[in-house]
Amino acid sequence: MKVSAIAKAAEVTPDTVRFYTREGLLSPHRNPDNNYQHYSTEDLRRLRFARKARQLGFSLPEIRSILMQADDHHSPCPMVRDVFEKRLTQVEREISELQLLRNRMKSALSAWQAMPDGTPDGHTICCLIEHWDDGDDSVLSTTAQEHH
Structure with missing residues (x-):
């Protein structure tokens, strides 16, 4: 998915996608043919998670910490x-x-x-x-x- 497609799917703006990409929460791959960033379904899942977490009042560092724990196969729920x-x-x-x-x-x-x-x-x-x-x-x- 390109920036606009993932933004639409997650119900955020393209700028939000770019922000979370810069912050390292999303890991798109570059298409070698056109140098566009290509986002995976995992990126979409993380973006939707980040949007919901922000709606609940979690800060960016807290969201990053939650995702890091989940990436390490530790439950962030506690x-x-x-x-x-x-x-x-x-x-x-x-x-x-x-x-x-x-x-x-x-x-x-x-x-x-x-x-x-x-x-x-x-x-x-x-x-x-x-x-x-x-x-x-x-x-x-x-x-x-x-x-x-």
Whole structure:
């Protein structure tokens, strides 16, 4: 199969095929007559696997590791479960943080509707932000910790 054919069969773009080829997940052979890359059914299977793994949130290094274990005839399933459990915990924490942020944003927007627009006077930048206080500085402290 040529790039366009394998891309269509795997429901990805040709650029995705080229990317995974550059990353070493696919091993096409060069046709000596026209120098085109020719992909096998094994490449198609790996490409479909990589697409599904990405949809589940696995990173490229994780996918590479899974494929390497499978290539060595070792089951990657225990590692997949472990990575996935950790990732799910992380996603649930991020969803919780985003819900808190959403509530904070709604509260601020509601309070700001009744406030007049201010003009920077050398002492203020934006009075909406500077005068708003929900009493929760955890987002600021969390964000500050992440950047240090």
